Amino acid sequence: MDRAEQKRNLASTMEARRKLPPLLLSSQPVSAENLEFRTLTVSGRFIPALQRLIANRKHxxxxxxxxxxxLRIEGSNRHLLVNRGWVAAVNNQPPVIDTPTELVTLSGETNRPSPPAIELQFDLNNPAPWPFLTLDNYRVWSGLDILPFIILQSPDSPYGFVRSWAQARPGKGMHLGYAIQWFTFGLLSLVLWLRLSLSRLSSWVTAQENQ
Incomplete structure (x- = not known):
């Protein structure tokens, strides 16, 4: 029940923050928790040499x-990772990516990428596309001072590719279903305990009467 309430609160937070106007990201310190699900606007310059592709993404x-x-934030030494969207494979190989180097202004929703359930180790220095992205892996590989989140670039923002982001919404139904199952197991256990107790009591009474 507590997990269901957490999901309910998270869904409410997501909905409220997504309705807020875009927030201008500057060089000031920021909190990933306070900005999660917010749409940000940021100006800076891309660093094409430290660009990475994430494999096995379908559209x-x-x-x-x-x-x-x-993206190196304008007026700062900090960097923001931008997921610019999806590009198709060319003969199962990565295509050539066009990345501007002039000052750009982008917008997108904040996101904190996480590894898959089974996180397999891989060579960060291999030039091949990575199987998944985490901020820790990227920070170790690049040596950059990066913000504790990325942005999923908005479809109407320039210099991006195919951007069809799923609007995740936490569901409470699964946790309520688990709660109902455990309550049912508890009730069945109680009924079984009462039945066995009454059966033993009846046997004890009968034994006393026969003595």
Whole structure:
């Protein structure tokens, strides 16, 4: 029940923050928790040399990659990772990515990428596309001072690719279902205990009467 309430509160927070106007991201310190699910606007310069592709991403059933490009925030030494969207594979290989180097202004929703349930180790220095993205892996590989989140670039923001982001909404139903199951197990256990107790009491009474 507590987990269901947490999911309910998270869904409410997501909905409220997504309705807020875009927030201008500057060089000031920021908190990932306070900005989660917010739409941000940021100006800076891409660093093409430290761009990474994330493999095994599909769009409309076609194989491709997500393009992750670091953006050096204007007036700061900090960097923000931008998921610029999906690009199709060319003969099962990554395509050539066009990345501007002039000052750009982008917008997108904040996101904190997480590893898959089974996190397999891989060579960060291998030039091949990574199987998944985590901020820790990228920080170790690049040596950049990066913010504790990325942004999923908005569809109407320039210099991106195919951006069809799923609007995740936490569901409470699964946790309520688990709660009902455990309450049912508890009730059945109680009924079984009472029945066995009454059966033993009846046997004891009968034994006393026969003595």
């Amino acid at each position: 409309l059933g076609k194989p491709g990659f997500h393009v992750i490009t670091p």
